[in-house]
Amino acid sequence: MTATRSLAAFAAGLTLEALPDSIRTLLPTLMVDYFRAGSIGGRQSWVAKAHSVLDTLSGPRRCAILFSGRKADPVRAAYENGVIAGSLDWDDSHIAAIIHPGIVIWPAAFAAAELTGASGRRLLEAAAAGYECAIRIGMSIQPDHSLRGFQGTPTCGVFGAAIAAGLLLGLDVDGLQNVLGLAASYASGLSQFFISGSDVKRLHAGKASAAGMEVALLAQAGLTGPPDAIEGAQGFCCAASDTFDPAIITDGLGERFWLEAISLKVHAGTVRLQAAIEAIEAICRQDVAPRDIARIEIGVPRLLIGKLTWNAPVDQQQAQMSAPFAVAMTAFLTHARPVPLIVGIDDFGAMVTDPAVRDLAARTACVFDAAIDAAMTKEVVPARVTVTLRDGRTRDQTVMRPKGCPDNRITGAEVRDRYRLMAAPLRTPAQIESWLAQAEAVHLLPLAADLMS
């Protein structure tokens, strides 16, 4: 069977019972973490700007906007929720696929579930199928896809959102194949923001989620897409990458779940710098203050060089994508914060223009480290941080498995604690506990939409 057909058939046949226990446990945790990100996204300046546009465009308002009391049509709701939760660089990440699937899939899945009155069980099945499709498509074309200049979250994410929404709209395998065929002509998103900044990445997850919702509606209405739009010679994978391995999409589909290799982030920055943040935190927790530091060296794998290694970010977005800046900032934050340290999105906003942090960032350099490169896997990016003090002494810390990676997971309990912490300004403790109880038993909920209220 072709890749496109295989993914459609896999999605159409997926049931909660057939999932491995680990995946069944993981899904509500990922869902809670999506809401956790959503609870802090609403106050960001770019969300207000995106909202001002999307709100005036909205059709019949049947789907909720996270933590706002507002509603919008399913496409605009998916868009806005994707921006709210997916613009913080504080989301789940799949290292090998180089995507953040959750922030694209959950908004579309919830919008479709609200539209159709789907159950919590159907929501989880749809999300699981969406994650696996997006991840496998990503893995089949990475890293060349990223090296060309595409950001995998919107480009591959649209397929996952489309599958999740299509399932919840009740499409069969042929309908889902059309969903994928149409999604291939909506798959877009560039990574020039790595180099020159701007707000556009804040929109990427929402845009892709909305597109996924949209193509599901179009396929439901009977529109068709090429049956081999993913793997065809003029299809998405060949157009958007120079390397494409269709076997990665089809091998073990339905038996092996690459979703298992997902990471959650402790800190609001790219997943590829979590280890470096943890390393500098450990060094500073010993006896090092920022004023003692002459320079910092970060040992990184080759893949990061040139993309996440710029040490003079032009804006908050770039700061969240800069290993040197994040490490320099962490050196300042460690002593001011309780354990465990959480570097949040607002920290980047507040400190991107701080002269002392920028000065230390300028003295922080990334170098290729063969040992780190060798230790990098499809699941984890390690880091070494070496601090040279003004008196000439050095401190060295290597983090092989940062908190949040598959071998060192943030647990369900920890995710719930993060949710309690971050949702606290918006909800009473009783509301938070009652919501968490519902989320824990989402598979039993008659109406998935209740989680959005």
Place this chain on the structure above:
Amino acid sequence: MTQRPSATQHLADFAAAVQHDTLPHKVRACLQTLLIDYFRVASLGTATPWLAKLRAGLQPVTGPGPATVLYSDERVDVVRAAYLNGVIAGSLEWDDTHVGAMLHPGVTVWPAALAVGEMTGAAGTEIIAAVAAGYEVMIRVGLSVQPSHFRRGFQSTATCGVFGAAVAAAKLLGLDATGIRNAMGIAGSSAAGVTQFFLSGSEVKRLHAGRASSAGVEAALFAQAGLSGPPDVLEGRQGFAHALADAFDEEAIRAGLGTDFHILRLQMKAHALSARVLAAVEAAERLVRRGVAPESIAAVEIGVPKVIMGRLTHNAPADLQQAQMSAPFAVAMALTFTAERPLPLVIGVTDCAMALARAEIGALSRRITCVVDPAIEATSTTEYVSARVSVMLHDGTRHEQVVPVPLGAPDRPMTTGDLRDRFHAVTQGRIAAAALDAWIEAAAHPQRAGWGAALMALRLREGPP
């Protein structure tokens, strides 16, 4: 030495500066014909099955708003209006074409500009200026990445179209050069659309122009709301050209910008077929007029340039979309219809659908092969594709016709009179001739108050096109 602006900035600066009154007279005259032809093709696209499905699909996600859906009283939000009007006009393969840029600018730029213009109450001259800027940006972006962009599998109406639509919309939203640049930066992340439909059919290409138009409008609205995009979205090393093409010719963007207008080099299509097969259709038509009877034909060879081999050369199309993109099938239709019909030959979408149902046309198509012809390659340009058609008859004789420049190409343009006549012809019985003449007269005067509203007020009587 002053640093020259980036290619993206250069286009944004140009677009911001375009004004109706300073456009060359030829460009303004050209826009008149393009406008008439946009409404002409749209008049044929209001009753297609894919439009009905699109409307049903979008219905739950369409807001009430200020923008008219063409030939109807329905008014919706500007993003959906651009989508629907892009599909109404842009799904028939009968639209204006830039051969070198490999795209159809009109069906992407007009819907965006007319929708946003309706929302802002823009003057006709402002809409014309926005459209002029949108066409020029879209064509130049296309030229800068072709043909490798196409070879990778991208359809540039869909991909480059977002920039043209974004620029036109941004201008009408009153954005300055920085705002237009941000709209382009945001639009770059909506540049999508693959060409797998060439190989395996489906309806997705019917959506491409509309989707791009709506994405451009959306990007412009985001830029107006204060969101920014990368300032070097086109040329940056992780930008549009690097990601979606294998070669980038920055000079195609810069050369003559503001003085040399590529909008003057569009091909207007005589038939609802790919622009690249129209010379072959004309050659086939002439062979029949010279006396070749379709039933006497044993085999046909079409001499084509390399670039269309593999994409437009399938001789057994699987569906209507592929039929409109097949040089052999187009030639089979031309041979058959020319023999059956009075002058002049016009092959529309419904003709293609009918032809698919006729076994003898399919059989004739399967006896037609395409070969790369160096002489045809040599006369083909970035403005048109030449063709040679050679027929071998059952009696062993061979007849050949070369058409270096198809009708409608910039070197052999249709006149304004031709374009009026065919608008009348395709709307016969659906728009009163006097009403259409009045509309065409009004369209020619963008200085008049209420120009945009008057354009959108054109209606069709019920009935098949």
